[in-house]
Amino acid sequence: MCGIVGVLAEKNAASMAFAALKRLEYRGYDSWGVAFKGGKSIEVLKKTGKLPESFSFQAGSGTALAHTRWATHGKVTEANAHPHLSNDKTIAVVHNGIIENHEELKHFLEGKGFSFNSETDTEIIPNLIQLFMGEGQSFKEAVRLSLKKIDGSYAVVAMHAGERELVAARNGSPLVIGLGKHSIFAASDVPAFLDHAKKVVYLNDFEMALLGKKAEFFDVLTGKQLEKDVEEVNWSIEQAQKGEFPHFMLKELNEQRFTIKKAVQQPKGIIEKVSSMIKNAKGVFFVGCGTSYHACVSSAYIFSHVAKMHVNVVLASEFRNYEEFLEKETLVIAVSQSGETADVLDAVKTAKKRSSKVVSIVNVMGSSLTRLSDETIMMNSGPEICVLSTKSYTSQLAILLLLAYVVAGKQVEGHELVEKAAALSQKVIDESSAPAKELAARLKNSRDFFLIGRDLAFPSALEGALKIKEVSYIHAEGFAGAELKHGTIALVEEGIPCIVFSTDQTRPLIMSNAQELKSRGAFIIGIDSKPNKLFDYFFRVEEVGNANPILMILPIQLLAYHLAVEKKLDPDKPRNLAKSVTVK
Numbered sequence: 107m108c109g110i111v112g113v114l115a116e117k118n119a120a121s122m123a124f125a126a127l128k129r130l131e132y133r134g135y136d137s138w139g140v141a142f143k144g145g146k147s148i149e150v151l152k153k154t155g156k157l158p159e160s161f162s163f164q165a166g167s168g169t170a171l172a173h174t175r176w177a178t179h180g181k182v183t184e185a186n187a188h189p190h191l192s193n194d195k196t197i198a199v200v201h202n203g204i205i206e207n208h209e210e211l212k213h214f215l216e217g218k219g220f221s222f223n224s225e226t227d228t229e230i231i232p233n234l235i236q237l238f239m240g241e242g243q244s245f246k247e248a249v250r251l252s253l254k255k256i257d258g259s260y261a262v263v264a265m266h267a268g269e270r271e272l273v274a275a276r277n278g279s280p281l282v283i284g285l286g287k288h289s290i291f292a293a294s295d296v297p298a299f300l301d302h303a304k305k306v307v308y309l310n311d312f313e314m315a316l317l318g319k320k321a322e323f324f325d326v327l328t329g330k331q332l333e334k335d336v337e338e339v340n341w342s343i344e345q346a347q348k349g350e351f352p353h354f355m356l357k358e359l360n361e362q363r364f365t366i367k368k369a370v371q372q373p374k375g376i377i378e379k380v381s382s383m384i385k386n387a388k389g390v391f392f393v394g395c396g397t398s399y400h401a402c403v404s405s406a407y408i409f410s411h412v413a414k415m416h417v418n419v420v421l422a423s424e425f426r427n428y429e430e431f432l433e434k435e436t437l438v439i440a441v442s443q444s445g446e447t448a449d450v451l452d453a454v455k456t457a458k459k460r461s462s463k464v465v466s467i468v469n470v471m472g473s474s475l476t477r478l479s480d481e482t483i484m485m486n487s488g489p490e491i492c493v494l495s496t497k498s499y500t501s502q503l504a505i506l507l508l509l510a511y512v513v514a515g516k517q518v519e520g521h522e523l524v525e526k527a528a529a530l531s532q533k534v535i536d537e538s539s540a541p542a543k544e545l546a547a548r549l550k551n552s553r554d555f556f557l558i559g560r561d562l563a564f565p566s567a568l569e570g571a572l573k574i575k576e577v578s579y580i581h582a583e584g585f586a587g588a589e590l591k592h593g594t595i596a597l598v599e600e601g602i603p604c605i606v607f608s609t610d611q612t613r614p615l616i617m618s619n620a621q622e623l624k625s626r627g628a629f630i631i632g633i634d635s636k637p638n639k640l641f642d643y644f645f646r647v648e649e650v651g652n653a654n655p656i657l658m659i660l661p662i663q664l665l666a667y668h669l670a671v672e673k674k675l676d677p678d679k680p681r682n683l684a685k686s687v688t689v690k
């Protein structure tokens with residue numbers, strides 16, 4: 107979680123680090139900090155809370171570090187915010203990850219006379235570096251030896267008061283090197299430096315970079331120099347900016363007019379290749395977390411209806427319980443926007459341990475998941491900055507739908523269906539925007555929302571509930587239509603908002619469930635292609651058969667957004683959340 111940045115620039119390194127950090131704010135926003143050179147020493151600025159819009163730094167040439175935190179070790183305080191300094195204040199470090207043997211290392215360092223000012227595990231790193239430099243090691247070698255002592259995960263950037271170089275390294279947490287004309291970056295994610303660098307080097311686990319006049323790469327474990335490929339990113343800086351929109355959530359939600367279609371415009375052969383892997387597999391598992399998991403749940407229905415095939419859907423965090431059922435011929439399809447979600451990476455490692463094949467459906471190029479997979483289908487959604495998944499969800503649904511149709515030998519039909527949904531998405535977004543705003547104003551003080559759907563619309567109810575609760579902090583629960591009456595209907599009272607997802611196929615039964623809620627005083631919000639006398643409020647969403655989930659979620663994404671705005675909450679950065687959940 108946490109976003110880290112290291113910058114090496116001819117001038118204004120501190121301001122550049124801050125600007126880069128601003129673009130990583132979605133990765134964590136409990137507290138932040140910047141370290142930069144002030145003469146011969148290192149100046150550190152730390153604050154709790156979200157990053158301000160801008161900040162001016164008096165000095166800071168050469169090297170600078172920046173960090174935005176999502177707390178794991180220690181409370182949200184200035185002392186616990188990064189960067190952390192060594193005892194002699196010559197070394198500063200920013201870190202994303204968890205040091206599992208930090209207690210042991212802390213005792214070791216205390217035994218050598220070191221003291222600690224924070225409750226974090228990170229503070230160990232600059233002090234280990236100081237220790238090794240005190241023993242005569244170079245800065246780079248001292249970082250390497252320190253990292254060799256660490257068990258756990260890290261993306262780390264270190265600077266030294268007396269050096270014009272940065273050292274960056276990764277193991278288990280994302281880190282990418284950006285090579286600009288006049289600057290070099292190390293950052294958790296590419297949007298951080300898109301305005302300065304489009305040439306990138308993705309670090310693998312146990313790799314480190316020495317960033318000075320040029321970038322050199324080394325193996326952390328052996329110290330051996332490495333040749334690394336330089337790649338070109340195809341994201342633009344505009345894609346990583348809000349533009350005319352007040353929030354990234356609204357911008358990204360609106361981009362679905364284009365991204366759904368882009369999702370199925372894949373390089374020649376990849377969809378066919380993956381569909382034949384699906385057909386030939388001995389058991390297929392779809393794994394993901396949160397919204398991506400909901401896309402997987404949808405795929406179970408789609409594969410059953412379209413490809414007449416059973417697939418298993420498992421929460422990535424629970425996947426290890428299925429290990430003994432994995433064989434060489436098993437296929438695991440990992441779905442993830444970021445490609446960095448720790449639970450998903452863990453599931454994939456479980457699969458690889460059993461020699462099963464892995465396909466990933468990912469949005470972020472070069473992410474860890476892409477490098478662990480046998481095949482990757484890119485979602486082509488462009489950067490998704492808002493913590494909430496919106497456009498990535500509908501892209502995932504589009505790809506999964508197409509795969510099912512190709513497995514069924516109905517490629518053309520699959521493409522036509524996604525394209526129909528993509529074309530209609532514009533209409534649904536436009537027609538739902540004003541009503542969603544009006545409804546949000548009316549329902550902003552609600553205590554609970556219940557959402558129901560049957561069949562393909564059931565995962566839409568799960569995803570709709572997640573959208574509402576994570577951004578508006580209103581309790582919301584999604585159910586399969588018939589399930590509510592097995593207990594939760596006891597909570598339904600006069601005026602409680604209940605969202606009913608209805609389709610041509612499910613209408614008769616879901617309406618009888620809606621009637622059960624209405625009889626208990628519920629305020630019924632219908633998502634349907636046809637009005638109904640049971641609906642107190644109605645969002646018209648065209649019927650597109652198996653592509654219904656792509657369109658049905660759009661009004662609820664809009665409603666969730668407006669609920670947050672009505673409650674004066676920041677939809678892009680809901681409390682306690684971070685975009686990439688890189689801890690298990």
Ligand code: AGP
Nearest residue numbers: 396397398442443444447494495
């Ligand atoms: C939902 O809006 C969240 N962004 C979250 O549930 C997310 O889908 C989950 O953390 C998985 O992330 P991933 O797709 O990057 O793996």
